[in-house]
Amino acid sequence: MAPLTMYSAVVPNSPDVAGEGKPRRSVLCPETLVENYAASYKSGTNVTTLYENFLEGIHRSGGKAFLGTRPIVNGVPQNYEWQSYVEVQERVKHFGAGLAHLGLAPKSHFGVFSINRAEWTMSELAGYQYNYTSVPLYDTLGVSAIEFIVNQTEMETIVASPDKAQILLHMKSSLPTLKNIVVMGAVDETLLTEGKELKIHVVAWTDVEANGKATPVEAVHPTADDIATICYTSGTTGTPKGAVLTHRNFVAPIASLHMMARHGKFFIPCSADTHVSYLPLAHVFERLCQSVMISGAARIGYYQGDTLKLLDDVAILQPTIFASVPRLFNRIYDKVLAGVKAKGGVAAFLFNRAYAAKKANLRKGIMTHAVWDKLVFGAIRARLGGKVKHIVSGSAPISPDVMDFLRICFSADVYEGYGQTEQAAGLCMSYRGDLTPGQVGPPQLCIEVKLKDLPAMNYTSQDKPFPRGEIMLRGNSVFNGYYKAPKQTAETLDAEGWASTGDVGQWDAQGRMVVIDRVKNIFKLAQGEYIAPEKIEAVLAKHYLVAQVFVHGDSLQATLVGVVIPDPDTLKLWANENGLGGKSYEELCRDAKVKTTLQKDLAVFGRESDLKGFEILKNIYVDSEQFSIENDLLTPTFKLKRHQAKEKYQAEIDRMYAEIA
Template structure:
């Protein structure tokens, strides 16, 4: 890092903050130390945010999708901001004619589509409350959410609508389903037999256009969305977010952009929407895009075809989560290794040269960017200006790789649903990794001692503790759960995140642990499974891994999904005949080799003895959202994984014994 970079301070203690035993002083972004930003200019609510986008872009592209004919996706078809504005008003009016009143609940049970955004914007304009649903929560959770919110109407695709109809005997409040795509007569008959009204999105929109009902616009403190956290255990909690909560983060990004510390979004930008809109991370991303008049293109709905959508759309903004970015990293590195020879030498030389430049704050190289890294940039369409990683921790190696390979600004954000997705974010010009940047300018952050885990505000060289946040983006409450709300938001308004962090010497936040997502082994050692998994998943033969242990066992075991391509290649080189990937995963010799490799790999990467896995089980079926082992942002659901692999875990420990 350059001397200039190393001297920059990114956050500062709040002036005149009292000294309180057991906690550090609150810190704010050094660029805005005296106040917390509430909303961007001319937009205090999400509807006003949309109007700002309309004023910025007018007849410019807003929502784009690809028509599918005979299974083949065509070019993007676009609707302008002004066109969408009219459709939004008509749909909101149509909902009003169906009996919707301000603060009424509209369920959203569909993947990212233009209709999703239009329905959400109609909620913002008419002061309805959006409640996203996603089937990966599980049937029981969907039933719980619909009944807790007393949901009467839900916007769906036909497949999701059928799912709700099949559950209707457990959903007494559900009266109306609005479908965005085709449904047949059998679907209509089923709904009729259950006394559920079925309407088409276009019909509701058309009815709303006739003698349009005026909107009662939302106010900043009105509820915009109840976002249910999928979590990793238990019943989902409804996080109540107001318009002010979400707009505070839009304001923070915009404010920092205008100070030259983030990319300034404009009508020239294009965003690809594929992360679930049901999750607050993409919700806030979208709101931020809309304020700047950005064009938003949707993926087809199949992540396996995402690269094809990217090639067609050529986005300038790419927002992702670590599991996907890790795969980009893994595939590129595996490809380089497979080529070997001169190609590998050239890549390594170029990479090291740019890594040296990165340490000095540079992401460009006049020669290597053209000769070596251009094909990698082309994988994301060739026009990407900014990459943002969020929703989970990302390794320093992958962050460095993204900056080196794409020659662009790469940001890492940290946040939770409870603080509208973004609590801190790294800033433009900071090319170092291993931190998540300073606080957003809409919040202040402090660290509170966790004595049981030996984290205190007096720790040297850096103070450590539980991350607590206070400010305009902090959620109002958990829906109908006052006691749990009180456990998370204290009397002074501080939201306790459950994450452990420290301030580095430049006032940036570093996430180091989790208060609850840890466990003890039989000898009393604390285990942080995320950290261990993030190391093992970098092994070339590992696609996914779930590390498990508990206080009754002396060691760790793991469920491993091998990388299919790399395992098949290894098998061919080691005379395993023509065995399939599934057969290889069941072969004891393969398991023995991979276990020995992982033990060595753990030692090389400085894992402590008790952190090294002692047995593994191989499975050919990846962890996914559809099999309920990943959350919508692709985090591992530990509780569900523990249940699913219960027998395998018992067998692994029996083998060790």
């Protein structure tokens, strides 16, 4: 038998430490961790900052398109309009100078408060060029968190969209340091009037740009160790924590991906590539994605601002690169399979035959098929514009079934990334050509990783056949700490620079990381069984009738209960087949027959998916209101806010347990 291909290796001469496994690095750089990459814009130099990364993109672009926006005319979105890299470079320079005229000095903070749009990216790039520190405000963080961030950073200037500018003006009494609001797009007269009354300088983004153009200011460029951004994690409880990230922290994972690409394990985009920007720019995953796009001179097109219209934007934009989160990929997976089931007959027969043939080919490393790709999967590819070559999933674990589905239906390279805010999203990345599902690849080339024993959860670095434990990392992408929060920093970073993730991982036989659990989201039932609710939710969410699910249990109860949000489309199809076709979605969610069917089907589905007996839901509540950012049940990266969900459904939880008793 041929020896297994190894993806990571033990760090040479690493000491034995009780209660820990030995650190591992990618086999592509076992001796030295990657920090930066060679620049083409200036021979003999390396890209060490995000400003230099921008210069690299400008050089590689040859003046081609950079930022694209769909103008809305009389409520109708038009085709994308583009600004070139050279045009954006000029605007960024002028805007950065204009911010200086507003009182911004090198290393001082400025806020950005908006959904994704071109001015967001240009404001950030101006910060990189002039060595300002950006502090993004999440679009839906909530008033108390915004107040906390602005006051903790003593922010004087915030760049905001008109609707967010209005929010800031209403909050002025609790934001004593705020002096300037720079408004993206058109400035309503009422904003100017209200600003004057509150003694806030409200000014248009374009006016700041024009002022900088009229009176240039020489930029003070950052070094690798200067702070690029303070990125506040939304969290699920308590006040946000501001992760302090330097230019080195961001450039290191970009450099890692460049080196992986040189070895054929990843891709670096070029001016022919297009990325759709819709994941929140206040989160590091999208910002790292954009920085990688810029490093290769790719185009970035922004969505309209409504995720319900995202696929309309994608159809026009026709991206070649699609970076998203499992929540969206799961919905595509569910919709396609439900559609196949609904059609039945010849269409279902052809799909299933094509799917089985391509799945068998995947195990041989083949992702294309001369017949089935055009005959069966062409319409599915069109859902993402028809030109996607690379798909990147991040922010949360993705099911192996969905990974296979994406490769089969889109014939694209599919990568799963794993990282956190505290490492600028640079922890692990699966390799091109490795079609093994369920793993997130070896460590990025900029860090090393070890597993720390968790004896209370029965995970240790000595486990057989594979070592398990809390994922710890150290290296060039790891943050400096939390802003003005030494206690929280000490809880995450130890004296030797090792950062704890709160995630449980295991090394597989080929030195790749498999994320298997969360340290904090574990609870124990009354009989002593440890429960990982996220694992159960990931399984049950794959059922065709389920859109979302929240699993709950505690140490005073012997069983689990759950809140299930049915998929509106598939529930309607089921209702038509079961004599309930005349009812609305809300009426169906209240129907006893729906609840009984769902509970029974999920129990069977759970056992078929290898859930243990104590992991089966013994009672459920069916609700029609989806978990969302707007109702504060999801974080901006679409992770369930478990504490808030428990509070919202506490009455139903009590009733479900009473019914079981």
